[in-house]
Amino acid sequence: MTTPPAKFAFAVALLFGALSSAIADSGLTLVESHQPKAVIVLADAPSPAATAGAKLMADMVFRISGAKLPVIHEADLQKPKAESDPSKGPYVLIGESELAKQLGATSEGLGPGGILIRTLPNALALLGADTKTPSDSGGSRYAVTTFLDEVLGCRYLWPGDSGLVIPPQDTVKVPALDRKFTPVIVERHIRANEYGERIQVGLDQLLLDKKAWDNARKITTPDWFVWQRMGGSLGLRAGDGSIIPREAWTRFLKEHPEWFAMQADGSREPAPGEERLRLCKSNPALIDAIVQEKLKELRANPKQSSVSLITHDGGRTGFCLCPACKALDPAEGRPTEIWTYDHQLSQVQKMQYVSLSDRMFWFNNQIAEGVAREFPDVLFCGSAYSCYTAPPLHIKLHPHVGLRYAGHGLQYATPExxxxxTEWDGWVKAASMVQYRPNFLLAGRREGVPTIYVHKLAQDIRHMAERGLVSTDFDACMQNWSTQGLTYYVLAKLLWDPNLDVDAEIDSYCRSGFGNGWKEIENYFARLEALMNQTAAVNHAPGPDTPNGTIMIPYTPEVLAELRGYLDAADRATAGDAASQRRIAFLRRGLDLTEIEAAAHSFLRRAKELNADEKAEAVKLLDRRWVTMRKIFTEDHYAVNVAGLLQAEDHRFKPLGWKGPSTAARASVATVSAN
Known part of the structure; x- marks a missing residue:
């Protein structure tokens, strides 16, 4: 070891002076009998990740033991300390520092987001490369959460107090540790269904406002996504699908209607009121106009490293059917279904066709080639989605075209x-970079019911990680934590480490959160996963929403009684364990709503056959559903995102005659609120 700078000589001497006792104890004592024995040390100019990590470490150790570990900077170590001063150490060195370096703890060899967790003589080092790896500068914070999770036994099952598992300890000791790890998936992103226009639609139906939403989501626990080490960015600029600014589209529509997609009736006008515009991708003048818009974008933002080539994937206006565009589609392409808009009939018409991948990436290549003449190093982001998830047959991608792959659904049958x-394997060979941007987390978004498929998830994430997966953008965590939370939890863990032992992780989830009832809860989740597999065996739909509520079909009264039996047994096993019983009650919230949803969908499937009495019964059930949703929102907000359910269901229960909550239903909620 090199000679330490003079200002650290005393601190290093302290560390080595404690070497023999540290070895004898086979670890470090951070807290003893609720009293702090260690101090957290940051560099004099710490990285943001180290600063955040130190704050989290101090907070969690206090929650665990009631002891407040001081947080100091290296400059505070220059003077000798009194014997009773806790800043004598042991030291918890968070982030890179001169002291950590002198003791042999550095970020050398760590990649983006990588972590080092190492015990040293009288010290514990928790650090990452941080700002040295700008694609993921959160390493030191990740090191802290990894330590808290894997060493101190803290678990964060879902957002909020009931989801944060903190094993109380009078004394906090750290065993000998030496771990280096760099995540292979550099960009780990799961979208969260947060407040926006769509959520407000659901709030309106619940007779609530944004203030109610904000108040319900005020929690004092850490951000769940941050805890689970979501982070990193490869700078793949995706955009919102409009490819160029809205004002340019307005101008193009007025001046060049021939640049827009030809429909089956020969028209090129977008459907009335439609904002998702489709293009005639074979039109050279349109391509040149988009190139000019992209050049403007890059000239105005010279540090921008990528541009989006992604066009709208939905809307009532269909893909272009002009002869030039159709000539780009190989006749031997994979069969698919596309749609077109008939202005006379005012409705969408579906038609059998072939994959549009060759067309889409020919279009992307033309733009990339035009822009790259001036900006040769920029990365272009396309999309493999909708009718173009299969790799192209005859088009070779421009070397700087990356893409977001949005195919592949875990909720579907094995062939899908x-x-x-197979598509993934083809794309990673064809493109310079592929981001995985699936929709399968949206399964059940209109019902909020359990969608557990963690073993399939592990198999497929591992397959992709072994074949080039470096970036994800999951659409989306719908925040139905009591019914889908295990899937969210395991997914986050897999993105950090695709080689995760899923069975061991489920075991840890259940043991840490549900006390003596852990085995019954494990059986509960296994049964839910079996039900999801049952749905997948019959569901071949090519989208995130299961058709006609088929996701509800397995939830018969007999199955629901079986599921309730697992929770009842877990309740009995945890008598006197308030924390575990609170978490069981959290799961029960989701099962209660699932039971109501199953009954409502049973009515809906028979809507045309119902007599007046049955319709009246259905309306009463839907009133109870609404009241249950209000109670979930106010009493256990994270159990099911009920505002999200209502914004997505598109008034599907109107055929049953339900027009919203009755006066009695509204009054019952008001009475509960008043009490």
Whole structure:
């Protein structure tokens, strides 16, 4: 070891002076009998990740033991300390520092987001490369959460107090540790269904406002996504699908209607009121106009490293059917279904066709080639989605075209899953970079029911990680934590480490959160996963929403009684364990709503056959559903995102005659609120 700078000589001497006792104890004592024995040390100019990590470390150790570890900077170590001063150490060195370096703890060899967790003589080092790796500068914070999770036994099952598992300890001791790890998936992103226009639609139906939403989501626990080490960015600029600014589209529509997609009736006008515009991608004048818009964008932002080539994937206006565009589609392409808009009939018409991938990436290549003449190093982001998830047959991608792959659905049957994995393998060979941007987390978004498929998830994430997965953008965590939370939890863990032992992680989830009832809860989740597999065996739909509520079909009264039996047994096993019983009650919230949803969908499937009495019964059930949703929102907000359910369901229960909550239902909620 090199000679330490003079200002650290005393601190280093302290550390080595404690070497023999540290070895004898086979670890470090951070807290003893609720009293702090260690101090957290930051560099004099710490990285943001180290600063955040130190704050989290101090907070969690206090929650665990009631002891407040001081947080100091290296400059505070220059003077000798009194014997009773806790800043004598042991030291918890968070982030890179001169002291950590002198003791042999550095970020050398760590990649983006990588972590080092190492015990040293009288010290514990928790650090990452941080700002040295700008694609993921959160390493020191990740080191702290990894330590808290894997060493101190803290678990964060879902957002909020009931989801944060903190094993109380009078004394906090750290065993000998030496771990280096760099995540292979550099960009780990799961979208969260947060407040926006769509959520407000659901709040309106609940007779609530944004203030109610904000108040319900005020929690004092850490951000769940931050805790689970979501982070990193490869700078793949995706955009919102409009490819160029809205004002340019307005101008193009007025001046060049021939640049827009030809529909089956020969028209090129967008559907009335439609904002998702489709293009005639074979039109050279349109391509040149987009190139000019992209050049303007890059000239105005010279540090921008990528541009989006992504066009709208939805809307009532269909893909272009002009002869020039159709000539780009190989006749031997994979069969698919596309749609067109008939202005006379004012409705969408579906038609059998072939994959549009060759067309889409020919279009992307033309733009990339035009822009790259001036900006040769920029990365272009396309999309493999909708009718163009299969790799192209005859088009070779421009070397700087990356893409977001949005195919592949875990909630579907084995053939569809295998098709998705085969597509992935083809794209990672064809493109410079592929981001995984699936929709399968949206399964059940209109019902909020359990969607557990963690073993499939592990198999497929591992397959992709072994074949080039470096970036994810999951659409989206719908925040139905009591019914889908295990899937969210395991997914986050897999993105950090695709080689995760899923069975061991489920075991840890249940043991840490549910006390003596852990085995019954483990059986509960296993049964839910079996039900999801049952749905997948019959569901071949090519989208995130299961058709006609088929996701509800397995939830018969007999199955619901079986599921309730697992929770009842877990309740009995945890008598006197308030924390575990609170978490069981949290799961029960989701099952209660699932039971109501199953009954409502049973009525809906028979809507045309119902007599007046049955319709009246259905309306009463839907009133109870609404009241249950209000109670979930106010009493256990994170159990099911009920505002999200209502914004997505598109008034599906109107055929049953339900027009919203009755006066009695509204009054019952008001009475509960008043009490």
């Amino acid at each position: 899953r295998q098709t998705g994995l």
